[in-house]
Amino acid sequence: NEEPQGFVCVPEIRVEDDRTGLDIETLKRAFADNLFYIQGKLGSMATPNDYYMALAYTVRDRLLQRWLNSAQTYxxxxxxxxxxxxxxxxxxPHLGNNLINLGIYDRIEQAITESGLDLQELIAQEExxxxxxxxxxxxxxxxxxxxxxxxxxxxxxxxxxxxxxxxxxxxxxxxxxxxxxxxxxxxxxxxxxxxxxxxxxxxxxxxxxxxxxxxxxxxxxxxxxxxxxxxxxxxxxxxxxxxxxxxxxxxxxxxxxxxxxxxxxxxxxxxxxxxxxxxxxxxxxxxxxxxxxxxxxxxxxxxxxxxxxxxxxxxxxxxxxxxxxxxxxxxxxxxxxxxxxxxxxxxxxxxxxxxxxxxxxxxxxxxxxxxxxxxxxxxxxxxxxxxxxxxxxxxxxxxxxxxxxxxxxxxxxxxxxxxxxxxxxxxxxxxxxxxxxxxxxxxxxxxxxxxxxxxxxxxxxxxxxxxxxxxxxxxxxxxxNGVTPRRWVVQNNPGLSKLISRKIGDRWITHLDELRKLEQFADDPQFQAQWQQVKQNCKHQLTKQIKERTGVVVDPTSMFDIQVKRIHEYKRQHLNALHIITLYNRLKENPDLDLQPRTFIFGGKAAPGYFMAKLMIKLITSVGEVVNNDPDVRDRLKVVFLPDYNVTNSQRVYPAADLSEQISTAGKEASGTGNMKFSLNGALTIGTLDGANVEIREEVGAENFFLFGLTTPEVKEQKANGYNSWDVYNANPGLKKAIDMISCGFFSHGDQQLFKPLLDSLLYDDKYMLFADYQDYIDCQDRVGDAFKHKDAWTKMSILNTARSGKFSSDRAIREYCQEIWxxxxxxxxxxxxxxxxx
Ligand code: Z2T
CATH class of the missing domain: 3.40.50.2000 (Glycogen Phosphorylase B;)
Structure with a gap:
């Protein structure tokens, strides 16, 4: 009974029907039909998940002809x-992506709305x-x-x-x-x-x-x-x-x-x-x-x-x-x-x-x-x-x-x-x-x-x-490496996508190099204003989500400075934390300092058995607790750790970023792909010459990229010449102060043991050269803060980042694999x- 029997009555669909039809009435009927016959629910009993399932089956039905024809052809x-x-x-999640790729997002939205439901809410049901x-x-x-x-x-x-x-x-x-x-x-x-x-x-x-x-x-x-x-x-x-x-x-x-x-x-x-x-x-x-x-x-x-x-x-x-x-x-x-x-x-x-x-x-x-x-x-x-x-x-x-x-x-x-x-x-x-x-x-x-x-x-x-x-x-x-513009721009950043398509048409979605056509508008005040408006909307949405998911209230006009990725010592989330502490100390010394307000957003999982990475999370949340609640800070700095960073939760993150943190020790990050998603969505990068950062900088131009840190050969050289982080610590008062505060329990209710393993690893080994890169990082961040104050110049850099990131489409990468390897x-x-x- 396992052999295909060549049954003559295969559903060779000859007319548009409830499993293939695409007009609004057909879609509504199919949706209701699936709710009743697959979920076994009446509208009065259905949960949001039942509605999601009914919609998912409605969409899946519309994929099947393509799927079977593809399999057969191969x-x-x-x-x-x-x-x-x-x-x-x-x-x-599949649903939103399939709607976009099928080209039926708008009509499904209409069908669902006319059925008295909210498409966004149904999409959010998918695990x-x-x-x-x-x-x-x-x-x-x-x-x-x-x-x-x-x-x-x-x-x-x-x-x-x-x-x-x-x-x-x-x-x-x-x-x-x-x-x-x-x-x-x-x-x-x-x-x-x-x-x-x-x-x-x-x-x-x-x-x-x-x-x-x-x-x-x-x-x-x-x-x-x-x-x-x-x-x-x-x-x-x-x-x-x-x-x-x-x-x-x-x-x-x-x-x-x-x-x-x-x-x-x-x-x-x-x-x-x-x-x-x-x-x-x-x-x-x-x-x-x-x-x-x-x-x-x-x-x-x-x-x-x-x-x-x-x-x-x-x-x-x-x-x-x-x-x-x-x-x-x-x-x-x-x-x-x-x-x-x-x-x-x-x-x-x-x-x-x-x-x-x-x-x-x-x-x-x-x-x-x-x-x-x-x-x-x-x-x-x-x-x-x-x-x-x-x-x-x-x-x-x-x-x-x-x-x-x-x-x-x-x-x-x-x-x-x-x-x-x-x-x-x-x-x-x-x-x-x-x-x-x-x-x-x-x-x-x-x-x-x-x-x-x-x-x-x-x-x-x-x-x-x-x-x-x-x-x-x-x-x-x-x-x-490359990333798909369908999910990482079209789906996650519809506002930006519509703005881009209004200006240059929509061929960029499959030929991402066409984003270059935006370069000509980088100085255009009207386009800049629209660009800023889109970014501002995205920041508002993320602000809302941060409030819902963490309870922290952040200022959507502050600079959104974001590091999302797995937590790992080589990725140096703790270097970012040292910067926050350094800014905090400046504010404590001079409460009236004219400091660019910033929201520091972190997200990422630590491997459950990786003690040091888990301690890095605790450090970030502990610094946040102090900074977010100190009245002297006057809300100019906020630190947020977004829990459960995953594909779904990343959706609001990339579009809302002003600054992308790509700060691994040179020679350690093979490529990075988050860096590409940020740049495509108009964030500027602060980064080392590591992985694909090198190529991003090459594409967007050195003047539109904040570079800091040792190069790969310099890292090697310093290590060979007996690099000693203890010496750097003693010679740098800002660094010493930040480290001493952690060590004396300032961020841990007086507990001096809590962060000791992390500090010891930095002071006695510093395998990832945090201290070596500390001052250059701080200086570079100061340039970032100054640059952000010049709205128009920043917006121009943002537009140019998007316009020149076409290389980082996974379509380009796959074309290369197809031609040169496969x-x-x-x-x-x-x-x-x-x-x-x-x-
Ligand atoms: C991983 O995500 C990466 C490399 C691994 O090496 C394992 C995992 Cl789970 C075995 C990452 C790299 O860290 C990153 O730089 C790169 O962009 C990504 O793979 C895709 O190539």
Missing amino acids: LRGDVKVVCYLSAEFLLG EPGLGNGGLGRLAACYIDSLASLEIPAIGYGIRYEFGIFDQEIQDGWQVEITDKWLRYGNPWEIARPEIAVEVKLGGYVDHYVDDAGNYRTHWIPDREVHGVPYDTPILGYRVNTANTLRLWKAEAPESFDFQAFNVGDYYGAVDAKISSENITKVLYPNDEQVQGKRLRLEQQYFFVSCSLQDMIRLYLLENPNLDNFHETFAVQLNDTHPSIGVPELMRLLVDEHHMAWEQAWQITTHTFAYTNHTLLPEALEKWSVQLFGRVLPRHLEIIYEINRRFLDMVRIRYPDNDAKLASLSLIDELGKKSVRMAHLACVGSYAINGVAQLHTELLKKDVLHDFYALWPEKFSNKT QVEPVPIELQEYVQANA
């Missing part, structure tokens, strides 16, 4: 498909799928949006975590984690496809034998098997008929296992095994850029990668007699090393299961995968102890050893008698606890390797992956006329 033999493998997809930690997961979400918008055949493959990134509450100034029950009320955007579930093996041992025909064969006898069930979500492009698939895998216990145990009477044991299998996709690991080396995490990675590769092979064999040209149909992108187990897994599938010769399988594998690196932080580079690895994936360990043997044979020819080279390139780290280096595996198994900003790629070539660069320079390239072309999707978008 099955054709001559289409090359991008498979984006990522352990994280930080999608954010966002927070299936990612931060930049890496959000990048994957922007990229699948751009792939669809550019009509590129693509499948996103990942994990359907039952619990995504935790919800954050702030209690007594500390972060508290709450589990994210995003599936609680059901998910109208996904369709389960149990009929194409796959089997994944784990653990056990490997048998080697010679078969009857004399071939060496391998038999993996696992001690556990898990079912992978795909859940598909349509990803619609902007005003095109392409709707790609995001296929997320859920782990389930295979029924056979239950029955086995049940038959011998061990009912509880059977249920236990079921629970343990289903654990695999239970929860997202909440660590960004810090690996934990946990067995369950390795199982998650292997599980989704094996499911995905088996799925590709299944699709391929529907159209092809064998796997010889697999790499000509699929380009598989590894989003960091999390899916790099795909390299030995594809080898295993080809060699062990499809009986292909090793050499041919290796050819196919190394023409299939490409690898994106997202970090230079050593603690974020994945390594698995050989012991653990062998227990979970015994066959893959053998395959990795064989890949390594052949690889090192090649290295020996290139570098004769050079044991140091062998040791540094080997897939196995033999120093300390023997472990598998996943970045090395990804490099050896891929035909392309890229970094995510120019500086980052240069540092990869020079440091982290230097030996691989020397071996294969042609594999390396840069692909500077070798794929757009494939437009045909659709009957009456189901086309009426833009």
